[in-house]
Amino acid sequence: MADIIIKNAYVLTMDPDAGDLKNGTVVIEDGKITEIGENTKENADTVIDAKGSVVMPGLANTHTHAAMTLFRGYADDLQLAEWLEKHIWPAEAQLKAEDVYKGSLLACLEMIKSGTTSFADMYFYMDETAKAVEASGLRASLSHGLIELWNEEKGEADLKEGKRFVRAWQGAADGRIKTMYGPHAPNTCSEEFLTKVKEEAHRDGAGLHIHVLETEAELNAMKERYGKCSVHLLEDIGFFGPDVLAAHCVWLSDGDIEILRQREVNVSHNPISNMKLASGIAPVYKMLEKGVNVTLGTDGCASNNNLDLFEEIKTAALLHKVSTGNPTALPARQVLEMATVNGAKALGTETGMLKVGKKADMIVVDMKKPHLTPCFDVPSHLVYSAKGCDVRTTIVDGKVLMDNYRVLVMDEEKVIEEARTAAEELVARANA
Amino acid sequence: MADIIIKNAYVLTMDPDAGDLKNGTVVIEDGKITEIGENTKENADTVIDAKGSVVMPGLANTHTHAAMTLFRGYADDLQLAEWLEKHIWPAEAQLKAEDVYKGSLLACLEMIKSGTTSFADMYFYMDETAKAVEASGLRASLSHGLIELWNEEKGEADLKEGKRFVRAWQGAADGRIKTMYGPHAPNTCSEEFLTKVKEEAHRDGAGLHIHVLETEAELNAMKERYGKCSVHLLEDIGFFGPDVLAAHCVWLSDGDIEILRQREVNVSHNPISNMKLASGIAPVYKMLEKGVNVTLGTDGCASNNNLDLFEEIKTAALLHKVSTGNPTALPARQVLEMATVNGAKALGTETGMLKVGKKADMIVVDMKKPHLTPCFDVPSHLVYSAKGCDVRTTIVDGKVLMDNYRVLVMDEEKVIEEARTAAEELVARANA
Numbered sequence: 001m002a003d004i005i006i007k008n009a010y011v012l013t014m015d016p017d018a019g020d021l022k023n024g025t026v027v028i029e030d031g032k033i034t035e036i037g038e039n040t041k042e043n044a045d046t047v048i049d050a051k052g053s054v055v056m057p058g059l060a061n062t063h064t065h066a067a068m069t070l071f072r073g074y075a076d077d078l079q080l081a082e083w084l085e086k087h088i089w090p091a092e093a094q095l096k097a098e099d100v101y102k103g104s105l106l107a108c109l110e111m112i113k114s115g116t117t118s119f120a121d122m123y124f125y126m127d128e129t130a131k132a133v134e135a136s137g138l139r140a141s142l143s144h145g146l147i148e149l150w151n152e153e154k155g156e157a158d159l160k161e162g163k164r165f166v167r168a169w170q171g172a173a174d175g176r177i178k179t180m181y182g183p184h185a186p187n188t189c190s191e192e193f194l195t196k197v198k199e200e201a202h203r204d205g206a207g208l209h210i211h212v213l214e215t216e217a218e219l220n221a222m223k224e225r226y227g228k229c230s231v232h233l234l235e236d237i238g239f240f241g242p243d244v245l246a247a248h249c250v251w252l253s254d255g256d257i258e259i260l261r262q263r264e265v266n267v268s269h270n271p272i273s274n275m276k277l278a279s280g281i282a283p284v285y286k287m288l289e290k291g292v293n294v295t296l297g298t299d300g301c302a303s304n305n306n307l308d309l310f311e312e313i314k315t316a317a318l319l320h321k322v323s324t325g326n327p328t329a330l331p332a333r334q335v336l337e338m339a340t341v342n343g344a345k346a347l348g349t350e351t352g353m354l355k356v357g358k359k360a361d362m363i364v365v366d367m368k369k370p371h372l373t374p375c376f377d378v379p380s381h382l383v384y385s386a387k388g389c390d391v392r393t394t395i396v397d398g399k400v401l402m403d404n405y406r407v408l409v410m411d412e413e414k415v416i417e418e419a420r421t422a423a424e425e426l427v428a429r430a431n432a
Numbered sequence: 433m434a435d436i437i438i439k440n441a442y443v444l445t446m447d448p449d450a451g452d453l454k455n456g457t458v459v460i461e462d463g464k465i466t467e468i469g470e471n472t473k474e475n476a477d478t479v480i481d482a483k484g485s486v487v488m489p490g491l492a493n494t495h496t497h498a499a500m501t502l503f504r505g506y507a508d509d510l511q512l513a514e515w516l517e518k519h520i521w522p523a524e525a526q527l528k529a530e531d532v533y534k535g536s537l538l539a540c541l542e543m544i545k546s547g548t549t550s551f552a553d554m555y556f557y558m559d560e561t562a563k564a565v566e567a568s569g570l571r572a573s574l575s576h577g578l579i580e581l582w583n584e585e586k587g588e589a590d591l592k593e594g595k596r597f598v599r600a601w602q603g604a605a606d607g608r609i610k611t612m613y614g615p616h617a618p619n620t621c622s623e624e625f626l627t628k629v630k631e632e633a634h635r636d637g638a639g640l641h642i643h644v645l646e647t648e649a650e651l652n653a654m655k656e657r658y659g660k661c662s663v664h665l666l667e668d669i670g671f672f673g674p675d676v677l678a679a680h681c682v683w684l685s686d687g688d689i690e691i692l693r694q695r696e697v698n699v700s701h702n703p704i705s706n707m708k709l710a711s712g713i714a715p716v717y718k719m720l721e722k723g724v725n726v727t728l729g730t731d732g733c734a735s736n737n738n739l740d741l742f743e744e745i746k747t748a749a750l751l752h753k754v755s756t757g758n759p760t761a762l763p764a765r766q767v768l769e770m771a772t773v774n775g776a777k778a779l780g781t782e783t784g785m786l787k788v789g790k791k792a793d794m795i796v797v798d799m800k801k802p803h804l805t806p807c808f809d810v811p812s813h814l815v816y817s818a819k820g821c822d823v824r825t826t827i828v829d830g831k832v833l834m835d836n837y838r839v840l841v842m843d844e845e846k847v848i849e850e851a852r853t854a855a856e857e858l859v860a861r862a863n864a
Contacts, residue, residue, distance in 0.1 A: 072805070073812040077763035110802040275750035276816070278759040305816040306803040315747070318707035327710040331509035370542040371738040371820075373504070373848045374855035380505040384708070384737035388803075389821040416805045423806035 002035075002044040003398055004028040006364065009050035010378055011036060014057050014340045014353040020378070026055055028360040031174075031398035036354060046400060048393060052368040054378055056336075057352050058117025058361040058396065059309040060343025063209075063247040063268035063297030065123045066132070067095070067103035069110065070423040072301040080215070080277055088302055092124075094429040099422045101128035105410065106419035107307055108136035112407055114308040114388025117361040117396045118347055120245055120268070120297070122182040122209050126165050134173040137401045137409045139361060141245075141347045142169065143182030143209045148193040155193045159200065166206045176397055178207070178348065180245070185211040186230035187218045195237045207243040207348065210234075213256075214248035215279050231256035240265050245346055247297060248273075249287075250280040257283065257290055266293045266346035269338070271315045273299030285320045285329045295343040296335075308388035313339050317383050332379040364393035434467075434476040435830055436460040438796065441482035442810055443468060446489050446772045446785040452810070458487055460792040463606075463830035468786060478832060480825060484800040486810055488768075489784050490549025490793040490828065491741040492775025495641075495679040495700035495729030497555045498564070499527070499535035501542065502855040504733040512647070512709055520734055524556075526861040531854045533560035537842065538851035539739055540568035544839055546740040546820025549793040549828045550779055552677055552700070552729070554614040554641050558597050566605040569833045569841045571793060573677075573779045574601065575614030575641045580625040587625045591632065598638050608829055610639070610780065612677070617643040618662035619650045627669045639675040639780065642666075645688075646680035647711050663688035672697050677778055679729060680705075681719075682712040689715065689722055698725045698778035701770070703747045705731035713755045716748065717762065727775040728767075740820035745771050749815050764811040796825035 004027075011024035013036065027035035027042050035042065075087035100123070111119060118139035121129055126144045133140040144162040148155035166179040181201040183189050189197070201208050213219055213230050222230050231252065234240055240263035247268040249260070260267060269284050287294050296312045298304050317335045321327050344352025351361040365386060366372075372381050372390065394402040401409050436459070443456035445468065459467035459474050467474065507519035532555065543551060550571035553561055558576045565572045576594040580587035598611040613633040615621045621629070633640050645651055645662050654662050663684065666672055672695035679700040681692070692699060701716050719726050728744045730736050749767045753759050776784025783793040797818060798804075804813055804822065826834040833841050 070806065072808075073817060074808045076809070076812045076816060077760050079759060083759070106802055106805060113802060272750060275754040276759065278753045278757050278761075280757075281754060305812070308803065308819075311746075314743075315750070318704060318747070321710045322707040322713060325710050325712075327511060327515070327708065328509050329710075368848065370538055370545060370844070370848055371504075371740065373538060374502065374852045376504075376506045376855075376859065377508070380508045380737070384508060385505060387740075387819055387821060389819060412802070416800065416802055420806045423808075427808065 002027045002029045002042045004046045004048065004395065004400065005040060005042060005044040006048045006050050006055050009053055009055040009364065011354060012054055012056040012378055013355065014336065015355045018355070026354060026362070028395070028398045031360055033354060033356055033358050033360050036356060048364065048403065050364050052366070053392065054365045054367060054382070055354070055362055056365065056382070057340040057354055058363050058394065059115050059339045060295060060347055060352065061111065061116045061119040061298050061307065061309050062245060062295040062343050062346050063270055063299055064107070064119055064121055064307060065300035066107035066119070066121050066129055067100040067123055068300030068302050069106045069419065070099060070103040070426060072305045074302060074427065091427060091430040094426050095124065097125045097128050099426055100125035101132055102419045102422040104129040104132035105136065105415050108132050108138050109407065109410060109412060109415050110307045111138060112136065112394050112401045113391065114310065115363040115365070115391035115394060116307065116309050117363065117394060118343070118349055118351065120209055120347055130169045130172065130177055133177055135410065137396050137399050139176045139349060139351070139396055141178045141180050141207065143180040145182045145184055146189065146197060147184040148189040150190050159197060163200060166204050170206065174397065180207040180209045182209045185218065186233055187221045191233065191237060194234070194239060198237070198239050201243070207245060208239070209245045210247070212246040212249050213251040216251055219251040229253070229256065231259050235259045235263070248279070248282065250274055250282045252283055254286070257287055257292060260287070261290045261292050264293070266295060268295050268297040268346070269316060270297045270299040271319050272312060273303040275319070276303050281319060281323045284316065285324050288334065293342050293345055294338055295346045296339045309339055310386055310388045313383050332383040335383050336379055360398040361396050363391050363395070365390050366392040434459045434461045434474045436478045436480065436827065436832065437472060437474060437476040438480045438482050438487050441485055441487040441796065443786060444486055444488040444810055445787065446768065447787045450787070458786060458794070460827070460830045463792055465786060465788055465790050465792050468788060480796065480835065482796050484798070485824065486797045486799060486814065487786070487794055488797065488814070489772040489786055490795050490826065491547050491771045492727060492779055492784065493543065493548045493551040493730055493739065493741050494677060494727040494775050494778050495702055495731055496539070496551055496553055496739060497732035498539035498551070498553050498561055499532040499555055500732030500734050501538045501851065502531060502535040502858060504737045506734060506859065523859060523862040526858050527556065529557045529560050531858055532557035533564055534851045534854040536561040536564035537568065537847050540564050540570050541839065541842060541844060541847050542739045543570060544568065544826050544833045545823065546742065547795040547797070547823035547826060548739065548741050549795065549826060550775070550781055550783065552641055552779055562601045562604065562609055565609055567842065569828050569831050571608045571781060571783070571828055573610045573612050573639065573641070575612040577614045577616055578621065578629060579616045580621045582622050591629060595632060598636050602638065606829065612639040612641045614641045617650065618665055619653045623665065623669060626666070626671060630669070630671045633675070639677060640671070641677045642679070644678040644681050645683040648683055651683040661685070661688065663691055667691050667695070680711070680714065682706055682714045684715055689719055689724060692719070693722045693724050696725070698727060700727050700729040700778070701748060702729045702731040703751050704744055705735040707751070708735050713751060717752045717756050720766065725774050725777055726770055727778045728771045741771055742818055742820045745815055764815040767815050768811055792830040793828050795823050795827070797822050798824040
C-alpha cells in the first residue's frame with residue numbers, strides 16, 4: 001500500500017534520461033517516489049486526481065531571507081544606501097526572536113502556496129526559522145548570517161553562534177533541515193575571517209552560503225582594498241568548492257565565470273532583486289553556456305517583494321533575452337531546470353526531478369484556467385503564462401502540505417494575522 | 433437608490449486632486465461614480481463589503497491582439513523571423529471569423545479575472561472581437577489592422593474594411609466600444625497609404641493605432657528607405673496628434689521623444705513582449721521625464737504569454753530601474769498611473785481614476801493573502817507584490833462582471849473549452 005498516488009497528470013519529470021508523460025501516474029511511499037508510469041497497480045491512502053494539471057518537481061528558492069516578509073513593501077523605490085541605512089537596518093535592529101518565527105512562518109506559507117518546496121536562507125535568530133521550517137513541512141538549508149565588519153570580537157561571537165546553529169540543526173526535521181555557514185560577503189568580512197569560517201565549515205561538513213558581487217560598489221571596494229575582485233579573493237583563500245552557494249554574482253568578469261565553473265560553485269541568480277535595487281544584470285547566459293550551475297532565488301521580501309519563484313522564472317527568461325539581444329536565450333526548459341534540477345544540486349537535496357528513488361518533493365499546477373488555455377507546450381506555459389497561484393497541491397518529503405489550494409499544515413489566517421501584528425509593532429518600535 | 437455601494441475599502445483614487453481613503457465608500461449609479469467618502473447615506477441593490485481590500489480604477493491594456501490567446505505558447509524561444517514566418521503567420525492564415533470570436537472571448541475572460549477593464553486591439557475579423565467585447569461587458573478601442581505592404585489593391589481593400597468597421601461599431605455597446613484606424617507600422621505601409629489612412633481617421637473623428645519602432649530592424653529599414661526613422665516620417669506627413677496610440681516605441685532618439693511630447697502622442701509600452709522577443713528596452717524613464725503620456729500594454733499572447741497587466745506593471749518598474757541604474761526610477765505610484773490615468777487618457781475614456789462623475793470602471797483587489805502581508809504602502813504592494821489573481825471584483829460601466837472571484841457574464845468553462853478546441857483545430861489546419 002503506497003502513501004500517495006497522483007494520477008491523470010501531465011508528468012514533467014525534468015529527468016534528462018526520461019521524457020514527460022502526457023497522462024501519467026506518480027506513486028509515493030515512505031517519502032520517496034516509488035513508481036512513475038502511465039498507470040499503477042498500487043493503491044494508496046491518498047489518491048489525487050490531477051486531470052488537467054501538471055505534476056512537476058517542487059521549486060527551489062536558493063537565496064532568501066525568509067523573516068524579511070515582515071518588511072515587505074516597508075521601503076521601496078529608494079537608493080540602496082538610504083534603503084538599507086535609514087529603513088531596513090533600523091527596523092532589523094528591533095527584531096525579536098518571536099518576530100523571526102512569525103515572519104519565517106509567513107514565508108513558509110507563501111512558499112507552500114506558490115510551489116516552492118525547498119529554500120536556502122541566511123539571517124538572524126535562525127533557530128526560529130528552523131522551527132518554522134519544521135512546523136511547515138518544507139525543506140531548507142539554513143545559515144546564521146556572519147557579518148564580521150573587521151571587528152574581531154563580533155566575528156568571534158557570530159562564528160560561535162553560527163557553529164552552534166549548524167550543530168544544533170544539521171539533519172533535523174527528519175533530514176529536511178540542512179545547515180550551512182553564512183559569511184555575509186567578501187566586502188563585509190575580512191580575508192582572515194572568511195578563511196576561518198571556511199575551515200569550520202569543512203570541519204563540520206557543512207556548506208557555505210555567501211553574497212558575491214551583488215553591486216558595483218562591492219567590486220570597487222574589493223579592488224581598492226585587495227587589488228582584486230571578490231571571486232579572485234575567495235579563490236585565492238581556497239574558499240570555493242561544490243559546497244559553496246554564491247548569491248547574486250552580478251559583476252563577474254569572464255575570468256570569474258571560469259573560476260566558478262572550475263570550482264563547481266553554485267550560483268543563485270536573483271533577477272527581480274537585482275532589477276529592483278538596480279544592482280545590474282548578472283551574466284547568466286554566459287554562465288550557463290560555460291556550464292556553471294545557476295539556480296534561482298527571490299532574495300528577501302524587502303527587495304522583490306514576494307517569494308513567488310514562478311515570477312523569478314519568467315523574469316530570468318525575459319531579462320537575459322533582452323540583455324543579450326537573443327530571443328532564443330534561456331528557453332523554457334532551461335529556466336525550469338534552474339528552478340528544479342540545478343536548485344536541488346545547489347542545496348544537496350535528493351530532489352529536483354521526478355524519478356524513482358528521489359525524495360517526493362513535488363507540486364501540482366492547475367492548467368484549467370483562462371490564462372493557461374490553450375496548451376501546446378507545458379514547459380512554455382509554466383515559464384511564460386503560469387503564476388504561483390496556479391499551484392494547487394504541494395508535497396514535500398511525501399507529505400501533502402497543500403491540497404486543492406487548501407493549506408493543511410498551518411492555520412493560514414492566524415499566520416497572516418500574527419505576522420501582520422508583529423510587523424506593525426516592529427516598525428512602530430523602529431520609528432519610536 | 434444607488435446601483436452599487438462598495439464599502440470598508442482602501443480607496444486608491446489615483447486622482448491627483450484627492451488623496452486615498454484608508455477606509456472608504458464608493459457609490460455607483462447609472463454607470464457613473466456618484467459619491468466617494470468615508471460613509472454614505474445611500475442604499476443600493478448591490479452592496480460589496482470590501483474589508484481588507486483595495487478598490488482602485490480598472491487597468492487599461494493599451495496594446496494587445498486579443499484573439500492571439502489562441503496562439504498562447506504555440507511558438508516560443510525563437511528568432512523573430514522564424515517565429516513570425518514559420519509559425520505565427522501560417523497559423524494566422526488559417527484563422528476563421530469564429531476563431532477570432534472564441535479567442536477574443538477567452539481574452540476578455542482573462543482580462544476580467546486579472547483586473548483589466550479596457551483595452552486597445554488591432555487585428556482581423558474585428559467584428560468578432562467587438563461582439564466578444566459587447567458580450568463580456570468590457571470597454572475597448574478596436575481597430576482593423578491595415579497591412580498594405582506597398583500593394584495598392586490590398587491597401588484599398590484593407591482601408592475599406594477598416595472604414596466599414598469604424599462606422600459599424602463606433603459608440604456601440606452603450607458607448608463601451610470605440611473604433612480606431614489601425615495602420616500596422618511605418619515599415620509595412622507606404623507613406624502615401626499612411627497619409628490616406630490619417631485623412632480618413634480625421635474625417636471620421638476616429639483615433640489611429642500603430643506600431644512604431646518596435647525593432648532595430650524597423651529603424652534600419654526606415655533609414656534605408658527614407659533616410660529617416662519612423663517617428664520623423666510620421667511627423668513629416670502630419671500623422672501625429674493626441675488621437676494617435678503608438679505601440680512599443682523602443683528605438684527612439686531624444687529627438688523622437690521630443691516629437692512625441694510636442695504632438696501629445698500616446699505611447700503603449702509593452703515591456704514583457706519587448707524582452708521576450710529581445711526587441712530592446714524602450715526609453716520609458718526619459719519619456720516620462722519629458723512628459724510623454726506613456727501607458728502599458730501586454731501585446732498579444734504569442735509574445736508574453738498572458739494578459740495580466742499586473743505583471744506588466746511590475747516588469748516596467750523593475751526594467752527601467754536596472755536599465756537606468758537608478759532604483760528610484762518609475763516608483764510605484766507612477767507605474768500605477770501608467771496603467772490607469774495615462775491609459776484612460778490614451779483610450780479617450782472617462783475612466784482611469786475614482787472621482788465623482790467618472791464612469792464606474794473599477795476593481796477590488798483582495799489584500800488578505802500571505803504575499804500581501806503586512807501592508808505598509810498600498811501602491812507598493814499593488815506594483816511589487818500583487819498579481820492579477822488577487823483581483824476579486826471587476827466592474828465596468830457600473831456593471832459587476834466578476835464578484836468575489838466568480839465571473840458573472842459568461843460561462844467560464846465553456847469559454848475555455850471552446851477556445852481550446854478552436855486553437856487545436858486551427859493549428860492542425862496550419863500543420864496539415
